[in-house]
Amino acid sequence: MTPNDVRPAKPVPVVAPWARPFWDAAREGRLILQHCEDCDRVIHYPRMVCPHCSSTKLDWRAASGRGTIYSFTVVQSNAPSAFAGDVPYVVAVIRLAEGVQMLSNIVECDHDELFCDQEVEVVFEHLDEEFTLPKFRPVR
Amino acid sequence: MANNRGKSAIIGIGEVPTGRHSDQGAISFALESALMAISDAGIDKSEIDFVIPTGSLFSSQFSNELATCRLVEELGLKNVTSNCEVFSGGSSSTNALRVASALIETGRARSILFVHTDKLGTGVSAQGGIDLFSTAGISMEWEVPYGQHYSTVAALATQRYQYETGTTDEQLSAVCVSNRKWAELNPNAFFRTPLTIEEVMNSKMLSTPLRAKQSNMLFDGGAAYVVTSGARARDLVERPAYVLGEGGLVTHFAYHQEPDLTRFGWAQAGRQAFEEAGITPGDIDVAEIYDSYPIYQLIAFEEIGLCARGEAGALHMSGATAPGGTMPTTTDGGMLSKGHIGAGGSVSLLVEAVRQVMGKAGERQVPDCRFAVETAVGGTYMDAQVTVLGAEIP
The missing domain is CATH 3.40.47.10 (Thiolase/Chalcone synthase)
Structure with missing residues (x-):
């Protein structure tokens, strides 16, 4: 295994200006989702304009932090360099209760007991001073 | 949508074997494939009036060369009105064919050469390939x-x-x-x-x-095809592949x-x-x-x-x-x-x-x-x- 000191640093989100509130909230341990005031739909990931009605009247709402695993995979080998030390780790598509999907990691779990449509809840993992990543764990 | 059934056809193809060819540049796969396709089409290279290269992933320098007419110059094509890169990753072949067909149907071009080449087998390391494909097409x-x-x-x-x-x-x-x-x-x-x-x-x-x-698994290789109108295709080759x-x-x-x-x-x-x-x-x-x-x-x-x-x-x-x-x-x-x-x-x-x-x-x-x-x-x-x-x- 590559020693820590030569492994590339973890990639941080390359933030679109309009998504900044999402990452600011995550740093404070809150999951928020964009919402369109005109068509009343929840949006994720955040957009510059509503992808449904093109409105620019977008605000933010607190999310429930609950959802289900749409699909998942346990990475066991051939990971990107920056993630080589994390193997095995879980990548999953989460269907949030608000009806939108997001990519994340499943943590605090037994890898052999994960299944599709399993209920999960958000947890927050500190990445660096600027970024905290919303991740998910099975609801116990 | 307009029906363009059979209005364009592919009349020539070329391809080099897929493999690890560290001693050869990607340009050679492109030129070999292109010459094969032109020959297969039974036309003279002077008839090519439009060239569509697709992008190459192993080297942005090389990809830029394809976008800026290197193939036209290397092949000595003198009657090319446009060299226009069409690149959408794995669907490039089909998207290029769609563009080529439309150009043929509207009479903007008569004989279009499409070429792809890449060197992902020896142009990048194994881990380099994994890392390339941990960002290419993936949301940063x-x-x-x-x-x-x-x-x-x-x-x-x-x-x-x-x-x-x-x-x-x-x-x-x-x-x-x-x-x-x-x-x-x-x-x-x-x-x-x-x-x-x-x-x-x-x-x-x-x-x-x-x-x-x-x-x-990732390898080096290249391929090409020539597109013309359905009407012209049947005069040039015995059995064209109509789009x-x-x-x-x-x-x-x-x-x-x-x-x-x-x-x-x-x-x-x-x-x-x-x-x-x-x-x-x-x-x-x-x-x-x-x-x-x-x-x-x-x-x-x-x-x-x-x-x-x-x-x-x-x-x-x-x-x-x-x-x-x-x-x-x-x-x-x-x-x-x-x-x-x-x-x-x-x-x-x-x-x-x-x-x-x-x-x-x-x-x-x-x-x-x-x-x-x-x-x-x-x-x-x-x-x-x-x-x-x-x-x-x-």
Whole structure:
């Protein structure tokens, strides 16, 4: 295994200006989702304009932090360099209760007991001073 | 949408063997393929009036050279009005054909040369390839920080598809075995020794449930084709491959935005292509299905209507898709056995579809091949693209 000191640093989100509130909230341990005031739909990931009605009247709402695993995979080998030390780790598509999907990691779990449509809840993992990543764990 | 059935045709193809050619530059694969395609078309190079290169992933410098007319100069083409790069990753071949067909149909061009080349086998290291494909086509804000890469992308679709359809690991592995049987007959393929389901099932786990031998491998290579009008095609070659129908649907950029990881946009793309072609999936003699991982071959195969949902795995197990089977599929061996050359993954498949329709597929030739369907898709399976080719116009 590559020693820590030569492994590339973890990639941080390359933030679109309009998504900044999402990452600011995550740093404070809150999951928020964009919402369109005109068509009343929840949006994720955040957009510059509503992808449904093109409105620019977008605000933010607190999310429930609950959802289900749409699909998942346990990475066991051939990971990107920056993630080589994390193997095995879980990548999953989460269907949030608000009806939108997001990519994340499943943590605090037994890898052999994960299944599709399993209920999960958000947890927050500190990445660096600027970024905290919303991740998910099975609801116990 | 206007019906352009048979108004354009592919009349020449060229391809270099897929492999590891560290001693050769990508430019040589491009030039060799281009010259073969022009010669195959039976035209003089002076007749080429439009060149469409696609992008190359191993080197942005080289990709820029392709965009800025290097091929035109190296080939000594004197009558080219435009050199215009068309690049959409794995669907580049099909998108370029769509652009070329439109140019032909409107009379903007008479003889179009499309060329792809890349050097992902020796131009980047093995880990470099994994790292390249942990960002190429993947959202830098919403996916890269979570360790997404192409193995996880394929594994996520596989997991959900197996959950919904009950398709087994053996059936997924049967795709690799079927494609290998075709590769054994293809001198341009890299992997040509027999493969068993057990070998696939016992290979290293990459990202559950995806195993190493269910993953494509990256190689060097290149291919080219020449497009002209349907009317002119029949005067130039004995058996042109008419472009009968085209369909497509873009469903996402970021993979997690895809509403259905077990279907993607294939159904609509297929309907569109078959409707324009004036034939049905039942008329198809050979299917060249984009197979970077077995899951995508199964999904596209079903969704474009070659069999019912959830039945493609069993069909691949039965031998129906292999040489001598009732639905010959991915007959050049595909990315799983011929080898993945970047955007060229689908170029190979398109060139193979043309080869079958033109009756030039040698040992792999499907007897009396009148109609072929080819699928291509770029990025993280973002834009299902379907093309129907035929030796005749229905």
